[in-house]
Amino acid sequence: MIRFIYGNDLSTSPRLAETMFRDRAGQFRTRLNWDVRVDPNGWERDQYDGPDALYCVYVLPDGTHGGSGRLMPTTGRTMLNDHFSHLMGGEITSPLIWESTRFCVSPRIAGGAAAAARISTALMLAGCEVGLRFGLSHFAAVFDAPMRRIYRSTGWAPEIVAEDGAGRDRLCLGLWEITEEARAAILARAPEGLELAPVPAPLPGRRALTAARDDIDRARIEGKLRDGLEAEAAAAAAADAGLSAPDARAA
């Protein structure tokens, strides 16, 4: 089953969150030997795992993490622009382009390569479907060279627009064009037994809604406070001017 979940709502699904961050440690630290931070709980998390991050998650029948990717619009802060802009010679920013990071299939799943391929395909399909729904043009991602084969096997291969380094550690910047044809190609290659339940809408859950309400209230109060202070300052300035005017006349 595919679920979209905002960072703010992860705490309402503690089992899913825990297995996701642990699986990411297994994937990125243990298997790929990336220079990522793993906390004392064994969770791999970085500064982009904030309240606004949108996770596309494949949830296993037992409620744990089967695979996931992290989505962010390139109009906000992205890994791509903060760390990899040298690959393109500049930043990529557009409301039509979202970045995908930390694409990962759980190392714990049973069923070997076939099961992993099913999960990868389901994640790519979900990404493509929301992209189409929202009118996006592309996803962008930076990944290790060996991932190319995995992406290609899902039926939706990225176009590599920049590379850096050599061998297995070679970094690739890939772009996926979001089209109906891409969706059809994924479906055509979809392995037997792929669960193709309707892709749910990415919506904030209970926690994210509460946080949103608080943010709106805070901004309103801060705005009012500042307006009040500005009005006071303006009144004080006017009073000063009023006081000094007669003095000036007297002088």
Add this chain to the structure above:
Amino acid sequence: MNERLQSIVESVPAVTGAAELRRLLERVRAIYDMDNCIYYALSLGGPKAGHEFGAMTYDVAWHQRYEDVRYRDCDPVVLAAAGGFAPIDWADLDWTGRPVRRLLSEAREFRVGNNGYTIPIHGPGGQFAMFTISKQCPEEEWRARLADVAQELLLIAHHVHRHALEINGAAEPMPIPNLSPRERDALALMAAGRSRAQIADRLKISESTLRVYLDSARHKLGGLNAFHAVAIAVKGGAIKV
């Protein structure tokens, strides 16, 4: 070039306040055959945090009623848009609960439309705005229509938002756009009148990737489409023709 977008591009600079914004939204409504169109910033962010700005094509009485009853505090659309960046089809929201059901039935009386789509825009310093369209029509028709216009609405939403920040003095000082060499090349070739196929061929990239360069350049320059971006880049001296 898309005529619908072109028509909006030409209308945006004339917007200097809420009244003109309303006229622009009426134009969007007409061009995209919708019942209503709204741009509303609940916070302009930065030095204007907490300041609101916007306009809507709704019946004025509905807006008044909405504010009087403070429906915004329970409106599932506002909350969902505040809580995330993904666009929202109203049909996917939870419309249960007494105040929400009352909001829904009153909105119906004011002909808001049974279908709606809201694009949230979030920026630095608590900046938060929504761009919404709505229409009374069967669900099937709505879905087909949305698929056709979703991308253009996303562009218009962000463009109107940027303009709203500027006219309200809330825009961050626009840095000199940091175009990448590829973006610059693509714009320059476009300015020279080359077709997309020719440009892609020349730069040894696919047309799909060319779209990414052009679109990223477009966004950095504040254009609504590639041609608009070329015009801005030439005017601002970012590229030479």
